[in-house]
Amino acid sequence: MRARVIYNPTSGKELLRRNLVDILQIYENAGYETSAFATTPEPNSARNEAKRAAEAGFDLIVAAGGDGTINEVVNGIAGLERRPKMAIIPAGTTNDYARALHIPRNDLVAAAEIIEKKQTVLMDIGRAKNKKQDTYFINIGAAGYLTELTYDVPSQLKSVFGYLAYFAKGAEMLPRVKEIPMHIEYDDGVFDGQASMFFVALTNSVGGFEQIVPDSKLDDGKFTLIIIKTANMIEILHLIRLMLSGGKHIESPYILYKKTSKILARSADGSKLMINLDGEYGGDAPVEFTNLRQHIEMIANVEEIPNAVDTKDVYVDDVEEQFIREIDELTDEDTK
Template sequence: MGKRARLIYNPTSGREEMRRRLPDILHRLEQGGLETSTHATKGEGDAVLAAQEAVRRGFDVVIAAGGDGTLNEVINGLAEQPHRPQLGILPLGTTNDFARAMGIPRNYEAACDLILRKNTIPIDIGKVNQKYFINIAGGGSLTELTYEVPSRLKTLLGQLAYYVKGLEKLPSLKPIKVNLETDDGVLQEEIMLFLAANSNSVGGFEKLAPDASLNDGKLDLILLRKCNLAEFIRIVTAAMRGDHMNDPNIRYIRTSKINVTSSDYVQLNLDGEYGGTLPCEISVLPSHLEIFADESGQFTYKTGSRHHAIPPRLLEELEE
């Protein structure tokens, strides 16, 4: 008997590309021997329920089709289940950081073929309080910007919208005082933001956590210390090249657990979605999900000149 798959898709993601591609995707999966039925998400939280329902109905495979938001909800639906189906990803959203980190192609035909090759890799899942993330958990003034970018602007400009908004807002952003408890001990810092990365591709930066591995049982904690606009731009520019780790304003710790408390009001961001507020306890569920990925198991992705670096003249003006 062939395997049964449940395709959970966001009909509005990626300029509605999914809606147009659906017949072709279903045909390709069926031809490859995967009997596939669908669930179109109707709003926030729906993909969580759909993933739980797929487990209850005994599907062998769950496929998340959309952007990082859809994927995060599917992860949250699967994470608590004693039996977790294998997970396929069709990256058809505006942001597809996790798929990029896994080397899953944007082309839907190639992404379907990757699932049909049946090669899976075990990956870690992060847990923050009672929610789960697959790629990144963060907090601080800068992470709050991601909620303020209008969705239409986000679709048109993609990641660049975040940076533009970030530069515009930076002078008014306040650092936060945090107490952090990690495997290395306790530290107190005044920071602009903290990021706990499960993969190396975060917010469109493909080398933000260059050594992050998806199945080492650890998270890569990056702290951006209190800095001014010129320092921030220097760090962002360096981060585009992956040269930011030696910057004095960056602190980097590899850890399996993180407790964060603060006297400030701090919102959390999980895979680009709102994740509550501090305090938080972050932990890792090692090798918790089986994800369809390339046979090589490479979590690297070679990119072209996709990033919009900050023009040198603007950099000089800001540093004056």
């Protein structure tokens, strides 16, 4: 068997480069003749190499880097008839996909060692189709005013502060959030109305938060569609607080929360609606999202993956607790 490690040499403060020999040895010990490819600044470097390796008959492709590198590798193989297994070694900022697969996020060697468990899961993959292209995504599709913060947060700030950078930028943008007339079709109905944003989620982790989709499953062929039906700053802050308090936002009247295998989304008035796929610009609406059920076999820490997160007892770390306190202070001031 052959494995190809596609790694971003600049991810994780160049820790990947320094640990590469140990990582290659782990896959060799697992029975793979292993080689490596360092991505370059050229567009689609990881994507092109993943496609080449898959077509060359490699049995395993390891995506080592941030969520962007993982997304590129998926886009390189998702459209092929023969798709090799995938493994990931997370070295980015939020590492949403690693969170969902319960891959160690702070130890590159330990992440590679998951191969030794010989556990895999057949993962759902999303496909977004508009007039210009088909693009695959592994975690989240979204559109609306708040999703623009993903483009605006400088990469240097992301790498230093992680999702605190999103907090800061999001708080700055909240006063500018507006409602957009949206038309969204899903399996069991149609939404026609005003919304500030919508999410199409494949996993439970978005932007480092693991409570946005508290009942997610990785292989059921269903997206979780979340439509936020308000642009009021106080109401949005309250929704964030409910989310951080155990996924209770899904019970709010300001949220439409549905399971669906397909989604068609566009603005209702013909205005431009940019689509965000795994944190990157993915073209403009109208867009059709299709869930490709159990499309890629992924090395995972399967025994640690829950069927659903218990929304009654979700761990909230110190950063999130501080954010909750700040939300409470803001909302108290604005309601006086």
